[in-house]
Amino acid sequence: MATSTRRRSAAKSTKSKKKLTPEQRAKFAEKRKAEVQGLQEQLTAAVVEFASSEGWAALLKKMAQRSRIMRKYSFRNSALIFAQCPHATEVRGYNEWKGRGRQVREGTRGIRILAPNKVTLRDENGEPQKDEHGNEKHITTFRPISVFDISQTERAEAAQKPEGEPAAGDVMLPEIGAKVQGTAPAEFMDRLTRCLKSLGYTVEHGDTAPADGYADPATQTVRIGLGFPEAHAAAVLAHEAGHVQLDHTADMAEYRQHRGRMETEAESVAFIVCAVAGLDSSVSSLSYIAGWAGKTPEKVQETMVEVGQRVVEAARAILAFTAPDEDQDEETGAPEAVDSEAEAVPVAA
Structure with missing residues (x-):
């Protein structure tokens, strides 16, 4: 049987590897x-x-x-x-x-x-x-x-x-669209807050009607609405952390122009981050996808790969705070x- 150790491979390459024509x-x-x-x-x-x-x-x-x-x-x-x-x-x-x-x-x-x-x-x-x-x-x-x-x-x-x-089945996953009930995992809110702090944002609670929460780039503040179950407040905070991590707050005019795509990105990041923490989350903005993904298979592929990679990178960055994993190197x-x-x-x- 052939060997695949680096030492043997290196030796073999210097002695018997044939040069290609x-x-x-x-x-x-x-x-x-x-x-x-x-x-x-x-x-x-x-x-x-x-x-x-x-x-x-x-x-x-x-x-x-x-x-x-x-x-x-x-x-x-x-x-x-x-x-x-x-x-x-x-x-x-x-x-x-x-x-x-x-x-x-x-x-x-x-x-x-x-x-x-x-x-x-x-x-x-x-x-x-x-x-x-x-x-x-x-x-x-x-x-x-x-x-x-x-x-x-x-x-x-x-x-x-x-x-x-x-x-x-190591991670218990919620149903997409399910209501967020119960309590948040221990330290989850604190870790999300630390993540936002690293991005220059502070977190506060107050009136956010009619939204559940929002990120204000002018004051560098994320505000979460009052009176929500702890789990729902955590899910909203994860959603807003997704917006900030994805840099959606940098240009609010661009956000308004591409709201469907950006909401899908933030909801996707929040779902992954919450699910890894074992928190029931919900994704409510996915119906936007058909409106901005593209008209041809090639354009859909280009758009969705770009969106998917942004979601993956943002989720990784937030998970580094909420669920650190020593083994999260990227392929190189x-x-x-x-x-x-x-x-x-x-x-x-």
Whole structure:
């Protein structure tokens, strides 16, 4: 069986790796281009389904319930993961699983995602190109790599049995549109308040009629209405924190122009943050989606990926205060996933 350790891969690459001919390199580039195109088409098909209020609500539930995926991967790659492996709960690269004492089952087909690859532009002499400020010019390309859900792995024989493994039902999720009842989780309001404080906002309670709450950029204040159950007040605070984190308060004229999209973004962020905390939340603005998502599948995909990524980034930032997780690194195309090592992985691409 081939090995996939970095030491063996590095040694192998210096001794026996064959240099590709120009024809082989061109063929490989065409194959990669075709796969990237295929993944983009798969992404478009998945995101078009998300553009309905029902589809977006279902996606929000999945992202909140399996927040480890959302915290680690971009919205684009999260969508590709769920499209290929709907039951995925925890996803990592081959070597990352191995480092955690788990082995990808031989013959397992990986989940293909698009890893970013930063490329330095060079001139005819091979020197980095510079812009007018003297900074090197870069472009970001994407290449397909394989990752694996925990269900595609097994515990390595020598690995110590962990205390527990993640399950799809770890987070109790509310029904979309349900009334917010009861009390808020311990310290949840305080942590949301600290998050807003880090963004320059203070929190107060008072009259907000006819709204439940609002963020005032002029005074850098978030106000929450009086007389609400604690859980509802927390959900409203999470919603307003979403607006502030998403920078919706920077230009109120723009907010009024794009209110539907911005309300969907803030409601989506609040739902994820509340659900991860185990708080019953509600999402009431999803019916706006059809009005601004786009008229063609390509435009819908472009718009929803942009919105989805904004929601993911804002939710991550707020969760860092309300539900910190040491393991929330983003995909970077780390060495464990590069093509030179992929040759040594005894699984299907």
